[in-house]
Amino acid sequence: MSQGSVETQLDRATQRKRQSGFGGEIRRAFSGLQGEETRAGYLFILPNLLGFMVFSLFPIVFALYITFTEWNLSKPPAFVGFANFITLWNDPLFWKTFFNTAYYTFVAVPTGVFIAFWLAILMNRKMPGIIFFRTIYFLPQITLTVAAAIVWSWLYQPEFGLFNYLLGLVGIDGPNWLSSTRWAMPAIIIMGNWQGMGFAMLIMLAGLQGVPNELYEAAEIDGANSWQSLRYITVPLMTPTIFFVVVTSLIGAFQGFDQFQIMTQGGPAKSTTTLVMYIYQNGFSFFKMGYGSALAFALFVTILIITFVQWQLANRWVYGFQQD
Amino acid sequence: MATSTVESKRKTTTTRNQRLGRSRQQRKRIGDLIAFSLLTLGGIAMLLPFLWMVFTSFKSTAEIYSYPPKLLPREFLWSNYIDAWTLLPFNLFLRNSATVSICVVLGQLFTCSLAGYSFSRLRFPGRDRFFFLYLATMMIPFAVIMIPLYVQMRWMGWVDTLWPMIVPAIFAPWGTFMMRQFMSTLPRELEDAARIDGASFFRIYRAIILPLTKPALATLGIFTFLGSWNDFLWPLIIISSLNLKTIPLGMQAFQSRMPLKTPWELVMAAATFAILPILIAFILGQKYYVQGIVTSGIKGGG
Numbered sequence: 095m096s097q098g099s100v101e102t103q104l105d106r107a108t109q110r111k112r113q114s115g116f117g118g119e120i121r122r123a124f125s126g127l128q129g130e131e132t133r134a135g136y137l138f139i140l141p142n143l144l145g146f147m148v149f150s151l152f153p154i155v156f157a158l159y160i161t162f163t164e165w166n167l168s169k170p171p172a173f174v175g176f177a178n179f180i181t182l183w184n185d186p187l188f189w190k191t192f193f194n195t196a197y198y199t200f201v202a203v204p205t206g207v208f209i210a211f212w213l214a215i216l217m218n219r220k221m222p223g224i225i226f227f228r229t230i231y232f233l234p235q236i237t238l239t240v241a242a243a244i245v246w247s248w249l250y251q252p253e254f255g256l257f258n259y260l261l262g263l264v265g266i267d268g269p270n271w272l273s274s275t276r277w278a279m280p281a282i283i284i285m286g287n288w289q290g291m292g293f294a295m296l297i298m299l300a301g302l303q304g305v306p307n308e309l310y311e312a313a314e315i316d317g318a319n320s321w322q323s324l325r326y327i328t329v330p331l332m333t334p335t336i337f338f339v340v341v342t343s344l345i346g347a348f349q350g351f352d353q354f355q356i357m358t359q360g361g362p363a364k365s366t367t368t369l370v371m372y373i374y375q376n377g378f379s380f381f382k383m384g385y386g387s388a389l390a391f392a393l394f395v396t397i398l399i400i401t402f403v404q405w406q407l408a409n410r411w412v413y414g415f416q417q418d
Numbered sequence: 419m420a421t422s423t424v425e426s427k428r429k430t431t432t433t434r435n436q437r438l439g440r441s442r443q444q445r446k447r448i449g450d451l452i453a454f455s456l457l458t459l460g461g462i463a464m465l466l467p468f469l470w471m472v473f474t475s476f477k478s479t480a481e482i483y484s485y486p487p488k489l490l491p492r493e494f495l496w497s498n499y500i501d502a503w504t505l506l507p508f509n510l511f512l513r514n515s516a517t518v519s520i521c522v523v524l525g526q527l528f529t530c531s532l533a534g535y536s537f538s539r540l541r542f543p544g545r546d547r548f549f550f551l552y553l554a555t556m557m558i559p560f561a562v563i564m565i566p567l568y569v570q571m572r573w574m575g576w577v578d579t580l581w582p583m584i585v586p587a588i589f590a591p592w593g594t595f596m597m598r599q600f601m602s603t604l605p606r607e608l609e610d611a612a613r614i615d616g617a618s619f620f621r622i623y624r625a626i627i628l629p630l631t632k633p634a635l636a637t638l639g640i641f642t643f644l645g646s647w648n649d650f651l652w653p654l655i656i657i658s659s660l661n662l663k664t665i666p667l668g669m670q671a672f673q674s675r676m677p678l679k680t681p682w683e684l685v686m687a688a689a690t691f692a693i694l695p696i697l698i699a700f701i702l703g704q705k706y707y708v709q710g711i712v713t714s715g716i717k718g719g720g
Contacts, residue, residue, distance in 0.1 A: 153562075351651050
């Protein structure tokens with residue numbers, strides 16, 4: 095009797111050991127009815143997960159490693175610690191491209207969002223042809239950036255381009271646009287806004303339609319005119335949408351490459367070279383992989399900081415943001 | 419006497435309300451008119467580059483450099499298009515772009531819907547941790563990945579082939595994220611019923627979930643197609659041979675080949691038929707694309 099109970103006690107102990115902890119979790123996951131679900135679960139994500147690990151996850155870790163090396167691909171990488179970051183900090187070209195990128199981002203995004211907001215307000219009416227307008231305003235967004243950049247280069251042509259001609263009609267002597275250190279970036283900003291506005295406008299439109307009508311009606315009964323209802327109802331309730339558009343636009347604008355490469359190749363005098371362009375040049379023209387990676391991480395950190403700051407500021411001005 | 423004043427007062431009150439109603443209507447009509455004209459002006463500004471591109475593509479070289487510039491060409495030189503097509507192997511560019519984009523879309527639709535189903539519906543250990551990993555990597559800008567990814571492509575011998583533009587794109591986390599979000603909104607009852615009837619998980623995926631996710635699949639397909647077609651930086655890094663260039667690269671090659679005496683009419687012709695496929699794809703799938711943007715905006719904004 096006592097022998098049997100010792101055995102059963104041992105069995106129970108091992109059983110409990112088997113059931114507990116991570117090992118137990120795995121065992122439970124693979125047994126019985128749950129087992130089929132677990133197997134299916136892993137099987138279904140397997141192709142995607144493998145590909146993800148190889149092409150998304152591993153590169154990130156690898157990039158971090160490259161940052162601490164000096165590597166031009168013809169010799170094995172040499173470990174140099176933080177040297178790349180020190181070079182970065184002292185590199186005037188880095189700061190110039192950083193400034194260029196910031197200039198572009200912090201001019202293009204506010205103006206673009208502002209215009210898109212008003213466009214959305216104009217479009218938020220029951221009028222005939224709204225879908226037609228919406229398509230037209232969205233069309234630049236889906237155009238090949240490269241093709242659009244080429245077309246705009248032609249429009250900006252100082253002697254034969256349309257813009258200087260139109261300016262001439264009102265008596266203004268148009269500048270050399272893409273060849274001028276002063277006007278090249280504004281020119282690209284205009285083009286970038288032309289292309290990017292559709293996205294912002296669409297989201298704003300959706301946000302506008304989310305504002306409940308009863309509020310407007312109540313305000314009208316209380317005697318508010320349309321300007322007041324805009325200021326006290328529409329704008330506050332739109333702040334979440336505006337916030338989303340601003341943050342995504344900032345992140346996107348800071349990584350601008352295509353139109354800059356096509357329209358000015360970064361000139362004149364490097365006044366339109368963006369950070370991503372500089373990373374590209376370092377990585378694939380000069381094959382300075384380590385430095386390029388360091389620059390890329392600087393870009394990443396900057397975007398994080400910008401987003402973080404936006405997030406913190408949001409508590410002040412975005413409606414309904416104080417949740418935590 | 420008293421009754422007539424009351425009656426006349428009632429009459430004036432009614433007409434005042436009518437007047438107020440009419441003036442509110444009038445105000446709305448004027449507002450609509452203003453909005454319409456502003457939108458039209460803006461619309462013209464939006465379309466102007468396109469119109470200019472198309473009209474320039476039909477002009478002759480002499481007309482291009484005429485000052486003041488005229489909008490319409492004197493005659494429509496369709497030969498420009500043929501010249502542009504033959505100057506650089508645009509048929510190859512088109513073939514490459516189409517191959518890449520179609521493969522990426524099909525690959526993404528398949529693997530991401532499968533994974534999305536698994537992440538949203540099936541329970542297995544580590545599921546949420548894996549998904550969080552997907553989410554975290556989505557925040558990393560492409561510039562960080564492009565250098566190591568290029569090195570990896572070199573190791574695999576894939577540089578200057580079409581593979582690097584297809585395979586990594588298929589496994590981009592964004593697609594799985596979107597699929598999972600959408601599938602978690604589907605009601606569970608259908609699946610539970612099917613499970614009780616003894617269906618395997620794959621069967622459930624194929625027969626129940628997949629048909630219900632058609633709109634999300636369409637949206638994902640359109641987004642992925644446009645993103646892949648328009649991609650410029652990554653192909654620029656990978657491809658050097660002329661025959662493997664995609665359309666964006668081809669356009670740039672066109673532009674950079676003739677810096678000084680740029681035959682703008684040919685460049686415009688090339689630009690026009692570079693844009694044409696996406697234009698068609700967009701017009702066909704417009705509903706899904708717009709919906710996709712709007713839902714992501716509302717989720718992120720609300």
